[in-house]
Amino acid sequence: MPTRTGRPPKISRAEIVTAANRVIEEDGVAALTMRRLAKEVGSTAMALYHHVRDKDELLLLLLDAYAATAPRPELPEEPRERLVAAAVAMHDALSGRPWAVDVLRADDLLSVGALWYPERIVDAAVRAGLTTEEAVDAYRIIWHYTAGEISAAAAARARREEGGTTYRERVFADLDAAEFPRLSEVGARWGELTAHDTYVKGVRALVRGLLP
Amino acid sequence: MPTRTGRPPKISRAEIVTAANRVIEEDGVAALTMRRLAKEVGSTAMALYHHVRDKDELLLLLLDAYAATAPRPELPEEPRERLVAAAVAMHDALSGRPWAVDVLRADDLLSVGALWYPERIVDAAVRAGLTTEEAVDAYRIIWHYTAGEISAAAAARARREEGGTTYRERVFADLDAAEFPRLSEVGARWGELTAHDTYVKGVRALVRGLLP
DNA sequence: ACCTGAACACCGTTCAAGT
DNA sequence: ACCTGAACACCGTTCAAGT
Secondary structure, X not given: OOOOOOOOOXXXXXXXXXXXXXXXXXXXXXXXXXXXXXXXHOOOHHHHOOOOOOHHHHHHHHHHHHHHHOOOOOOOOOHHHHHHHHHHHHHHHHHOOHHHHHHHHHOOOOOHXXXXXXXXXXXXXXXXXXXXXXXXXXXXXXXXXXXXXXXXXHHHHHHHHHOOOOHHHHHHHOOOOOOOXXXXXXXXXXXXXXXXXXXXXXXXXXXXXXXX | OOOOOXXXXXXXXXXXXXXXXXXXXXXXXXXXXXXXXXXXXXXXXXXXXXOOOOHHHHHHHHHHHHHHHOOOOOOOXXXXXXXXXXXXXXXXXXXXXXXXXXXXXXXXXXXXHHHHHHHHHHHHHHHOOOOHXXXXXXXXXXXXXXXXXXXXXXXXXXHHHHOOOOHHHHHHHOOOXXXXXXXXXXXXHHHHHOOOOOHHHHHHHHHHHHOO
């Protein structure tokens, strides 16, 4: 057993990840800077680079740590319902964490821990009668929809919190009814009409449209 | 006619927008900083703030300027085909401009100029037999899917340009076949299987699943 | 081996002053 | 009215030096 030499570490990867999670939970992902994180672990920003390559790697570690704890619900046996349930579970796991969607997008497919969801989605699609190739297509389409919905919902939430009239409201207020008959018919009701969640409706439509 | 007083302007909003578009076209949206833009119009960064409120407003102006020139193809009469064609046109208009998707996301619904697309999508959905409310839902679902697909495709392109093995490849290399039977079956073929475009397939599935 | 301080090369934006 | 220079309050990251 070789004696390890050198200065003993003051901080660890695990400690960094825990602190980073705390920062995100308390003040959002925008507050997660290397300097702030260093303060949180009682060190300097530069010390962090001894434990993680860069900020991107840190975000990937964060995602992995979260994925390991994400809920993995029991799924129904019937293939279509199983697919819908797996997609909804994936959506729910990420919906409060749009930063995680950005991390996933940056390197395609989920982290190791998050593979639970695509595995079940592809599996359900095959059980429903698709070839492997078609099932992978179906997964990707569902993933794009899911990622898009989560990003949009997060943006809508941020907009609501900021308050004030949105650009959209001003545009709708003086919309030319001749040029945009349908949209001016909807008009002021847009906010109300789009307040409810349509995620599940979309997934069901995709399942209906993609499976034989 | 009142004589306007004060120093005559050296730069105009239109000039700024044109220069900003040139920067984005040449070096991407990441290169569009207030300082760089100022250099491009032969002025200082601070002078720009006399013509646009902030960078967000500038991006919105940019989007409006682009939307006014975006292609508006002839659409087929048959409602389902019309809906698909309108969605594809929207996708094509934005697919090389993921920054525009981010701008649109930030304030829900498109800029005035870009309303051409949702107007036609909602209209086609109503013609196909949906109520106005259902048609708005359908539009939103299609928009989320479209936005998600464009962001993912842009990320994939960036990854390809950077080169090197991706995190995904490393994860797939040592995947536990017992835990992930379907994904390890696909395994190394993931890259090949996901190389083709699935946007239209997804839109068709949505149309099939959403319309009566 | 691990940590630190200073510095680099950036951001968007504000403010007070000039013309 | 419009523009400028200096400055503020940040970023992620590198580098040389310390223990």
